[in-house]
Amino acid sequence: MAVEKTNGDQFPTGMRVLAVDDDPTSLLVLETLLRRCEYHVTTTSQAVMALKMLRDNKNKFDLVICDVHMPDIGGFKLLELVGLEMDLPVILLSGNGDPKLVMKGITHGACDYLLKPVRIEELKNIWQHVVRRKKICPKDRNNSDNQDKPHHGGGEGAGTGNSDQNGKLNKRRKDQNEDEDEERDENENENEDQSSQKKPRVVWSVDLHQKFVAAVNHLGIDKAGPKEILDLMNVEKLTRENVASHLQA
DNA sequence: CGATGAATAT
């Protein structure tokens, strides 16, 4: 009697995935989809918790999938730390397909960048990242590369960007410029800051806003201009344009 | 030439 077993050696089944999303609904949806793929799913709504779990049992997960926007620590920070401390594939999620964000995610080491709403078809493929990561490391096999990208026929028109980090990417542009130094090099900054925000954006705290209002009132609503407001506020590092900008809001 | 406010970009 031939008892056909459902592929006992199929790896993806039971793959341990850690899903992180601050939005409970999204998280639930994600969890459901992942479970349908027969993965072993663990969920958290906080990135810090995810980090803790990952640090606690370094070998208990095969892959991390997390949202980019999160209150405690940004998805990028989590991605960075995970990539640094442990060697796990990380998949990023976000609601908008802003190419800049996608680019940032990929260059920061994400294995993939999925857009919400995530389709189960996409999740069915993510195990490939785990396999690749594991196989590349042990041996340096320079055999034929597997670069097939199965497209499942759905019939929908919307396309999703997919990228893969393989080996090292290095791009350096050498440009001989004339005597004109106006070169700005993008600098990666690693900071234990709450989101990956390294540009001291002026934050209009309540206090600052009060000063602003006070200054405007002092001058008279219709007579107040950015320059005088700025002067009356006497706040260092605050530019007239900051005030002007705030004036619009 | 610089301040200003609106439009536009990130």
Next chain:
DNA sequence: TATATTCATC
């Protein structure tokens, strides 16, 4: 969304 930056005008 909030704030920055650019732009046309005064």
